[in-house]
Amino acid sequence: MNRRTFRRFKSNAMVGLMIVAVVLAVLPLLFILADLVIKGAGNLDLAFFTETPAPAGDEGGGVVHAIVGTLIIVGMAALIGLPIGIGAGIYCAEYPGSRITWITRFVADVLNGTPSIVIGVFAWAWIVATQKHFSAFAGSAALAMIMIPMVLRTTEEMIRLVPNSLREAALALGYPRWRTSLGIVVRSTLPGIITGSLLAVARIAGETAPLLFTALGSQYLSTNPNQPMAALPLTVFTYATGPYDEWHQLAWASALVLILVVLVLSVGARLALRRGAGTHG
């Protein structure tokens, strides 16, 4: 075998290995999706989206309480977490040399690595234990705490990709510093920031542990953030571990809805990034 054929062989072998790695990476997701569709799709009827659960052991019923609950809890978490995370991310990116930035970054990295159940325990100690009752708001606070460091870091990374020449162009035109940051630098990274935000929302939508001892879960449709509230991940957890077959069906269907929500958010995030990239020419 001469040198050239050997090189080609090596190249092909490496490409082959990479293809195997890609397939192995994607396969679990495909299996999960297929399993969920097979076992869960059959239960997705109108009642599933419009009714609260039937009494234990009975047929039918739905999880509208959990769908509404997830929307409220995740929505409140996003309202708290996104402004703080994005704002802090902008600060860290625009003032990279400051001491506050160094501390913020360090804390964010620690928080990012903190297991979500630990954050749930803190939310319990700070909010639930002091208020002496479980509440959807406590759940949102826990989710927001998970969200902030993620959004902070992605925002910071995105802004740091902006070439310095753009910043200089704006400053040299007589833009004040804050206008340069917000009007030019942040504006040009908006698609990236939106993507990071959507991915963070998708990530917290599926969190179960921090909700276990904060929002607690509920069998009833509730929109009061000061009361315990159901959420899709909690429903999956409760029903999947319950003793009834009907519950298992609902758990499969809930899991399918949850993963579809996450999928839609992720695809939306990619689209936002692509559309943004388009206007950059």
Added chain:
Amino acid sequence: MTDAPIAVSTTTLTPRPAPGASRAPAVEVQAFGFAYGAREVIRSLDLTIPRQAVTAIIGPSGSGKSTFLRSINRLNDLVPGAKYSGDIQVEGQSVFAPGTDLVALRQRVGMVFQRPNPFPKSIYDNVAYGPALNALVPRRDLPELVERCLRAAVLWDEVKDRLDEPGTGLSGGQQQRLCIARALGNRPELLLMDEPASALDPISTQKLEELIVELKRDYTIVIVTHNMQQAARVSDFTAFLEEGALVEFGPTQRIFTRPAHERTEAYITGRFG
């Protein structure tokens, strides 16, 4: 034109002539020095930049040309550890005076960079954003101002039908002319150009040079360039810098035909640099 009587008195303080009223220099540099931390980049530079003319700053890499240019609008403030000494006066006002409004200074001193850096906005917004922000003209006059700037930058005919397209979609040469139009939007007194043609092809460079010659009727231009022919073609005055110090300054024609300094001759004839 009548000659103004020359005031010889040094005891009375007369107000400085209004910009454009006389041939007073546009930029006066006195014993200017600049250092990044401990590294001295410019040492005691004295230079007088004449109004409504093109002054080329030439010199080998690392001679402090760009640093000097970026000191005039104090863009070097961004550099950590930047230290100024001496003084630079633009139209009689020191740029280092305490309480200098950097926003106002940079409005009066436009800058064009080495690489075209249009904002990721529409062609129109690239030009309109500065004047709109600084409230230089009433909002309803903005379209007219944008057209005037784009015409002055000889870009109007190429972009008039697609003003709402992103400025980043233009060719490199067009982008650089857009950046010039953007700088003109602020109606600056002084235009700084930091090797504006170094990223451009020969045809775009030629257009840019014609534009510079055109612009000097209304503006004072300081251009840093590595290209000797370019300096000879576009500039009226040339300053040769080496290792952060001024070697020679004078009318371009003289510098290029009868340089007074051996180093200048060596540099412009390409023996080093």
